[in-house]
Amino acid sequence: EIKKSNLTKKKETANQSIIYVQTFVEQQDNSIKDLLQTVEEQYRQLNQQHSQIKEIENQLRRTGIQESTENSLSSKPRAPRTTPSLHLNETKNVEHDDIPADCTIIYNRGEHTSGIYSIRPSNSQVFNVYCDVKSGSTWTLIQHRIDGSQNFNETWENYKHGFGRLDGEFWLGLEKIYSLVQQSNYILRIELEDWKDNKHYIEYSFHLGDHETNYTLHLVEIAGNVPNALPEHKDLMFSTWDHKAKGHFNCPERGWWCHDVCGENNLNGKYNKPKAKTKPERRRGICWKSQNGRLYSIKSTKMLIRPTDSENSE
Incomplete structure (x- = not known):
């Protein structure tokens, strides 16, 4: 009877350990998922900023030779x-x-x-x-x-x-x-x-x-x-x-x-x-x-x- 009781206690302890490990793994998994989502969002923002920078560079290159005609004519020329x-x-x-x-x-x-x-x-x-x-x-x-x-x-x-x-x-x-x-x-x-x-x-x-x-x-x-x-x-x-x-x-x-x-x-x-x-x-x-x-x-x-x-x- 005593042996049976000890086995039951060990089984309960093992189950608790398994539950703890599972909970820990799930928490780590959720943390990794959150981290991946954060990285993906930052990557998306970087791509968006890169596209904006390229568009600004293209605009500057198209207008780099001269001021726009509107600006040239809106002020008294020199x-x-x-x-x-x-x-x-x-x-x-x-x-x-x-x-x-x-x-x-x-x-x-x-x-x-x-x-x-x-x-x-x-x-x-x-x-x-x-x-x-x-x-x-x-x-x-x-x-x-x-x-x-x-x-x-x-x-x-x-x-x-x-x-x-x-x-x-x-x-x-x-x-x-x-x-x-x-x-x-x-x-x-x-x-x-x-x-x-x-x-x-x-x-x-x-x-x-x-x-x-x-x-x-x-x-x-x-x-x-x-x-x-x-x-x-x-x-x-x-x-x-x-x-x-x-x-x-x-x-x-x-x-x-x-x-x-x-x-x-x-x-x-x-x-x-x-x-x-x-x-x-x-x-x-x-x-x-x-x-x-x-x-x-x-x-x-x-x-x-x-x-x-x-x-x-x-």
């Missing part, structure tokens, strides 16, 4: 006008109708310092440009590559309207370039610096079509110290990875002019930093392949324009 990060001579307020049409007019009015100014070409709205002063004249900078800080694998819309920072890497925008060159005959100047710090340039007389022609470019070389790499006397249509002209191939990482195929010249290609080691990498990057076959791997580029008769512009 011409020339600078950004706080650049030093220029002090300027005075001018009437809205007196905003210059391009950098040459600004230069002829006595402003001989490179920097960011407000202009308003004929039949266009006010926007900002970088005027690059060189030995007795000034050029409007329409493209600048220097360090790879700006992504140039952009959409058609961004190439149309422009992106980047005028005091760094940027593309002015095909519509803005078109509004400038409709005012007069213009010269296109391309400046290249290779990875051995050799500097080259080439100049063209040119004609640029509107958006209905895919901003067709027609070139004739007139000067330079680097062999020409762009087809002359041909219609070169602008294309991007998400927009191709009729009869053209879609070219990855491309926002450039081409005749019928994806060529090896692209000053808006991927920035290879440091210099690309293999030929395929160089061809996908910023490169200039002359018609005699030499391939230049490029560290920095500038594309600039000015009127042919710049001294008499006003």
Whole structure:
């Protein structure tokens, strides 16, 4: 009878231990579930914040070149006008109708310092440009590559309207370039610096079509110290990875002019930093392949324009 009683007590003790362990496991399981729910909620919030940050970055990139036209027109304009990060001579307020049409007019009015100014070409709205002063004249900078800080694998819309920072890497925008060159005959100047710090340039007389022609470019070389790499006397249509002209191939990482195929010249290609080691990498990057076959791997580029008769512009 005593043994039976002891067995009963042991059984009750074991049952209590089992119940305790089960309760403990259930509590731990519930704690883990709560922790997982908390982690999932935090992960969801992080994803949401990441999406918001990307949207803000895209908005800033689309508007980074200039202040919005509404803001430019809502306040009394200044011409020339600078950004706080650049030093220029002090300027005075001018009437809205007196905003210059391009950098040459600004230069002829006595402003001989490179920097960011407000202009308003004929039949266009006010926007900002970088005027690059060189030995007795000034050029409007329409493209600048220097360090790879700006992504140039952009959409058609961004190439149309422009992106980047005028005091760094940027593309002015095909519509803005078109509004400038409709005012007069213009010269296109391309400046290249290779990875051995050799500097080259080439100049063209040119004609640029509107958006209905895919901003067709027609070139004739007139000067330079680097062999020409762009087809002359041909219609070169602008294309991007998400927009191709009729009869053209879609070219990855491309926002450039081409005749019928994806060529090896692209000053808006991927920035290879440091210099690309293999030929395929160089061809996908910023490169200039002359018609005699030499391939230049490029560290920095500038594309600039000015009127042919710049001294008499006003």
